[in-house]
Every structure is written in C-alpha cells, then in structure tokens.
Amino acid sequence: MKKQKKTLAGLQKRKAIGGYIFISPFILGFLIFMVKPLLQSLYMSFCDVKIAAGVINPVWYKLEQYKFALTVDPNFNRLLVEEFTRMLTNSLAIMVFSFFVALILNQEFKGRALVRAIFFLPVILSSGVILGLETNNSLMAQLQVNIKEAASGISITDTVETILRTAGVGVKAFEEVFKLIDGIYDVAIASGIQIIIFLSGLQTISASMYEAADIEGCTAWESLWKITFPMISSMFLVNWVYTIIDFCMRSDNQVIDRINTVMITEINYGLASAMSWIYFAIVMAFVGITSLLISKGVYYYE
Amino acid sequence: MSKVKIKQNSDFWERNRKSDGYLLKKTLLTYGISIARFILLFGMCFMILQPIFNKISVSFMTIDDLNNPTIISIPENPTTENYLMAAKLMSYSKSVVNSFLMALAIAVVQIAMTTLVGYGFARFEFPFKKFWFACVMLVILIPPQTISTSLFLHFRFFDILGLIKLVTGDTLNLRGSAIPYFLMSFGCMGLKNGLYIYMIRQFFRNIPKELEEAAYVDGCGTLMTFVRIMLPDAKPILTSCFLFSFVWQWTDGYYSKLFLGNVKLVSTELSRLVDSLGAFLMREMGTTVTIPVSYSNAILSTGTLMIILPLIILYLFAQRGFVESLSSSGIKM
Numbered sequence: 001m002k003k004q005k006k007t008l009a010g011l012q013k014r015k016a017i018g019g020y021i022f023i024s025p026f027i028l029g030f031l032i033f034m035v036k037p038l039l040q041s042l043y044m045s046f047c048d049v050k051i052a053a054g055v056i057n058p059v060w061y062k063l064e065q066y067k068f069a070l071t072v073d074p075n076f077n078r079l080l081v082e083e084f085t086r087m088l089t090n091s092l093a094i095m096v097f098s099f100f101v102a103l104i105l106n107q108e109f110k111g112r113a114l115v116r117a118i119f120f121l122p123v124i125l126s127s128g129v130i131l132g133l134e135t136n137n138s139l140m141a142q143l144q145v146n147i148k149e150a151a152s153g154i155s156i157t158d159t160v161e162t163i164l165r166t167a168g169v170g171v172k173a174f175e176e177v178f179k180l181i182d183g184i185y186d187v188a189i190a191s192g193i194q195i196i197i198f199l200s201g202l203q204t205i206s207a208s209m210y211e212a213a214d215i216e217g218c219t220a221w222e223s224l225w226k227i228t229f230p231m232i233s234s235m236f237l238v239n240w241v242y243t244i245i246d247f248c249m250r251s252d253n254q255v256i257d258r259i260n261t262v263m264i265t266e267i268n269y270g271l272a273s274a275m276s277w278i279y280f281a282i283v284m285a286f287v288g289i290t291s292l293l294i295s296k297g298v299y300y301y302e
Numbered sequence: 303m304s305k306v307k308i309k310q311n312s313d314f315w316e317r318n319r320k321s322d323g324y325l326l327k328k329t330l331l332t333y334g335i336s337i338a339r340f341i342l343l344f345g346m347c348f349m350i351l352q353p354i355f356n357k358i359s360v361s362f363m364t365i366d367d368l369n370n371p372t373i374i375s376i377p378e379n380p381t382t383e384n385y386l387m388a389a390k391l392m393s394y395s396k397s398v399v400n401s402f403l404m405a406l407a408i409a410v411v412q413i414a415m416t417t418l419v420g421y422g423f424a425r426f427e428f429p430f431k432k433f434w435f436a437c438v439m440l441v442i443l444i445p446p447q448t449i450s451t452s453l454f455l456h457f458r459f460f461d462i463l464g465l466i467k468l469v470t471g472d473t474l475n476l477r478g479s480a481i482p483y484f485l486m487s488f489g490c491m492g493l494k495n496g497l498y499i500y501m502i503r504q505f506f507r508n509i510p511k512e513l514e515e516a517a518y519v520d521g522c523g524t525l526m527t528f529v530r531i532m533l534p535d536a537k538p539i540l541t542s543c544f545l546f547s548f549v550w551q552w553t554d555g556y557y558s559k560l561f562l563g564n565v566k567l568v569s570t571e572l573s574r575l576v577d578s579l580g581a582f583l584m585r586e587m588g589t590t591v592t593i594p595v596s597y598s599n600a601i602l603s604t605g606t607l608m609i610i611l612p613l614i615i616l617y618l619f620a621q622r623g624f625v626e627s628l629s630s631s632g633i634k635m
Contacts, residue, residue, distance in 0.1 A: 015426050018524045022422025023434060025415045026499065029489015030437050037453060104339060113621065118347045120617045124610055128553030129573045133606060185349055193546065197501065200538040234504040242497060245442055284443060300507055
C-alpha cells in the first residue's frame with residue numbers, strides 16, 4: 001500500500017516537472033518582458049505623474065486618480081456603459097454569424113476553396129496597418145456613397161424594416177436587430193478569425209460519428225445538437241473570449257480612444273493608467289464570469 | 303458514363319414509386335439546400351468582396367478617370383501606371399522579400415513556442431497551474447500600447463539581472479535590430495501570442511486521454527508522445543494559428559516600427575505610402591506640389607491590393623492543412 005502511493009507520487013512529480021518544462025518559455029517570457037511594465041503601469045495609476053524637461057516624476061497620490069476617473073470625469077462612466085452594451089449585442093451577433101458560416105463552409109460543394117479564401121479576407125482586412133488605412137480612405141467612402149445612391153429605393157432591408165415598423169411590432173429588441181443588420185459588414189469583417197477557429201474545430205470531428213448517427217436514424221438537426229455542439233463547445237469558449245477581447249481592445253473602441261487622448265494629448269499618465277486598470281478589471285471580470293458559465297457546458301473527453 | 307446516367311434518369315420515377323415518394327422528397331431537399339446555400343454564400347461573398355472590387359477598379363484608373371464624375375467603376379483608359387508607381391514607392395520586391403522572411407521566421411518561432419506551452423497547459427497537472435494560466439489571460443488582455451514605453455526603455459538598456467553590465471561594463475542597446483523581437487517571440491510575448499496558447503490548449507484538451515495512455519504503455523516518453531501522437535493531430539489548429547501569426551506579422555505596423563525602424567517591410571512602407579508619394583513628386587517637379595486626394599488614395603488602394611495578394615496566395619496553399627484529423631476516429635467508443 002505504501003509502495004503504491006509512493007510510485008503514484010513519483011509519476012505525479014514527473015508529470016509536474018514535464019508540465020513546467022513545457023510551459024517554461026512562457027514563464028521566462030512573462031517574467032522578463034511583462035512583469036516590469038505591468039508593475040510600472042500599476043504603480044503609475046496610484047500616482048500623479050509630472051513630466052518636466054523629459055523626466056518622468058511620479059508622486060504618490062493614493063486612490064485619487066481612480067476617484068477622479070469614476071466620479072469627476074464626465075465621459076468615462078458613460079463611455080464604459082455604452083461600449084459594454086454595444087459589446088454584448090455585437091459579440092452575440094458575431095458568434096452566431098461565424099458559427100453559421102463555419103457550418104456552411106464545412107460542407108462539400110463546388111468552389112469551396114474559393115469561398116473559404118474569400119472568407120479569409122476579413123482576417124487580413126481587419127489587421128494591422130490595413131485597418132487604419134481603411135477607415136480614412138476618403139476616395140473609397142465617396143465610391144461607396146455613389147453606389148449607395150445608385151441603388152437607393154431598391155433596398156430590401158429598408159422595405160422590410162418599414163413593414164415591420166408599421167406592423168407595430170417594432171419594439172426595442174427589433175431596433176437592435178435592425179442596427180445589427182445594417183452593420184452586417186462590420187460583423188462579417190470582425191468575424192473572420194472566429195470562422196477559422198470554428199472551422200478548424202469542425203474539421204476535427206470525425207465523419208464516422210455522423211455516419212453512425214445517420215445509420216441509427218439521427219436527422220441532421222439532431223446530430224447538430226448531439227454531435228456538433230458538444231464536440232466544438234471548447235471552440236465556443238475560445239471564440240467568446242476572443243470576440244470580447246478583440247472588441248474591447250481594438251483601437252476604434254471609444255474607451256480605448258479616451259484613454260489614448262488622456263495619455264497623449266492631455267499627458268496625464270497617472271489618470272490614463274488608472275482608467276485602463278479600471279477598464280481591464282471590468283473586462284477581465286466579465287470574461288472570467290462568462291467563460292466560467294460557458295465552461296460548465298463545455299464537453300471534454302477527459 | 304453517360305449511359306449510366308440516362309439509365310438512372312429513366313428509372314428515377316420507378317425508384318421513387320417504390321420508395322413511396324421518399325426519393326423525390328430527398329432529391330428536392332438536397333437541391334433546395336444547395337440553392338439556398340449558393341444564394342447565401344453569394345450574398346456574403348459579395349459583401350466582403352465589394353470594397354476589394356472598388357479598389358481594383360480604382361487601381362486601374364488614370365488621374366483623369368478619377369476626377370471624372372461620370373466614371374464610377376469601369377475606367378475609360380485602363381492603365382497599370384498606378385501599380386508601377388506603388389511598386390516603386392514601396393520598393394516592392396525588396397520589402398516583400400524582407401517581410402516574407404521576417405514573418406515566416408517569426409511565425410515559426412511563435413507557433414513552435416506557443417504549441418509547447420499550450421500542450422503543457424492542456425495535458426499536465428502541476429502546482430500553480432491556475433495562476434500561470436491567469437497570467438496567460440492577462441497577456442491576452444493587455445494591449446501592446448500600454449506597455450510600449452516600458453519595453454522601449456527595457457531594450458534600450460537591455461540587461462539580464464545586471465549580468466551584462468558586470469561583464470562588459472555597459473548595458474546593451476538592442477533597439478533597431480530584430481533580436482528583441484525574436485527574444486519576445488521565444489518567450490511567447492509577441493503579437494497576440496496569448497491567444498495562440500489559449501487556442502492550442504483548448505484543442506489539446508479535447509484529445510482523448512486513451513490515446514496518450516496507449517502511447518505511454520507502448521513505451522513512448524513524454525516528448526515522444528507529444529511529437530508522434532499529438533502534433534500530427536493538431537494540424538488544423540496549428541495551420542490556422544500559423545496563418546494568423548503570419549498575417550498579423552505581415553501587416554503589423556506597431557512592433558515593426560518599434561523594433562525594425564530601418565528595415566523595409568511592406569507594412570511600414572504601406573503606412574507611409576502617401577508621404578513617399580509626396581516626396582517623390584517633389585523630387586521630380588522640383589517644387590512642392592499638392593497631390594489631389596483622389597490620386598493619393600488611388601495609389602494607396604493599389605498598394606493595399608499589392609500587400610493583400612501574397613497573403614491570399616499563401617492561404618490557398620496553407621488551406622490544405624485543414625485536413626480532417628484522426629483524433630476521434632482512432633478510438634472505439
């Protein structure tokens with residue numbers, strides 16, 4: 001009995017050492033490159049940072065910056081709430097859209113390679129320098145307006161919206177849906193990465209499972225719920241986390257924008273750090289809570 | 303071949319009758335689904351492609367065409383002048399080679415490292431696992447801008463616990479070279495690396511434990527199991543991570559500017575394309591000229607197209623990596 005326990009401990013120890021060896025690159029990188037900047041920024045959020053002749057001089061200021069951001073600054077609270085609600089609707093729309101597209105792209109049809117390549121474009125278009133160029137290209141905007149004018153009067157969505165509104169069902173929920181449909185291009189562009197993550201998840205489900213289900217008399221609808229959903233539930237979690245973070249951290253987010261203005265134009269490093277820490281805390285808490293809820297439903301083989 | 307087809311057609315109704323109309327229903331459903339799918343996909347593809355089409359049409363226009371209000375999408379005198387101009391301004395061939403080598407090297411290093419880490423998080427139990435994973439989430443959440451000043455100083459006066467200063471008497475200046483960026487990639491701290499760790503971890507968690515145990519029983523060590531059993535399975539997810547890493551590196555202006563200020567890369571060249579156009583025209587004309595907005599935007603669109611193109615070619619090659627994996631079929635359940 002005693003001997004058995006000892007060997008188990010030995011195996012566990014060996015596994016623990018193996019685990020640490022595998023994650024050692026991350027630990028080293030984190031300690032060398034991340035810890036210091038993080039602590040610096042956290043320290044600054046408790047300071048009143050004065051910059052004189054290029055020398056940064058933080059003075060201990062206790063919680064004043066946090067108080068200022070939450071109670072005095074006129075915009076910060078409002079922006080937080082606004083962005084948060086926008087994030088909720090957008091993230092849900094992106095999840096549904098990308099799952100739907102991934103399901104379609106996983107089927108067999110002619111020209112699949114081409115369509116997959118087209119759906120890869122959003123990944124490129126929403127990355128790095130191209131995103132910045134896209135937003136302030138006035139020639140493209142002009143073209144867009146021209147085309148819109150040429151096509152005015154034949155907009156199906158407008159007609160449907162009017163019909164639904166006059167039918168008297170246009171309550172608040174409908175307005176949100178209309179907003180999403182009008183902004184479907186933004187949703188499509190923002191969901192490029194999610195589509196690929198879902199697709200790679202769908203690829204790992206073996207075809208023999210569906211085959212077996214089919215023989216047992218499962219309809220496609222049932223096998224969607226009984227096979228597809230459980231098998232890619234872990235990818236749902238990944239996508240949810242990624243969608244929220246991508247939305248919160250992109251440069252056209254108004255809170256990030258406000259933080260940047262405070263930091264660069266108003267040169268108030270202390271306040272900017274405090275604001276970003278508040279923001280991080282909220283986003284982190286939201287991600288934590290929702291992913292805890294989702295991970296209850298995630299199915300693992302173990 | 304055609305004979306068989308005709309024969310099939312002829313007894314379609316016969317077979318349909320025998321199956322109590324099931325065959326007709328099934329065939330109609332299949333066609334219905336593929337038509338609906340075609341319409342949906344066509345609409346969505348058009349939505350994504352339309353801005354690209356606009357760019358393509360603009361890129362073939364001369365200045366006269368651009369300023370002519372009656373011309374919207376089809377140029378009157380198609381020209382390749384814009385492409386030649388953009389290529390010259392961006393030193394295209396040189397910067398493409400540079401960017402390609404850089405992005406490839408970085409992507410390979412990042413994916414190799416994050417795969418190791420992701421595997422470690424997914425398949426091993428060790429003390430403080432939750433803590434380290436929280437650190438991964440922290441890395442995902444923090445935008446690079448917030449720590450850029452610190453990083454800049456960090457690499458300007460680079461030192462490891464004072465060791466280098468002890469030996470050479472001074473700290474190292476690592477700015478302006480690719481070394482810091484490679485170091486960061488080796489430490490999984492590059493652009494969005496936390497995300498790759500997370501994705502890869504989620505994937506490896508889903509591989510059945512029996513596979514691993516079977517490998518152990520057959521005498522595979524930890525490393526061997528990882529290389530021979532787990533890696534071949536992870537091909538789809540590794541392909542997508544590699545693609546992300548390559549694309550983000552290719553278009554990234556932020557880290558490139560911070561670390562590689564003087565190397566010609568497509569991303570940095572593209573972001574200052576309009577400025578270089580101004581400088582070029584000034585050199586040609588000898589005086590300051592105001593460039594029409596439409597012209598500079600046309601050149602910019604052309605440049606964007608030229609940057610996107612190599613990525614699409616890469617994707618067409620890489621998508622073969624999205625093969626079906628064997629992980630779940632290897633186990634009898």
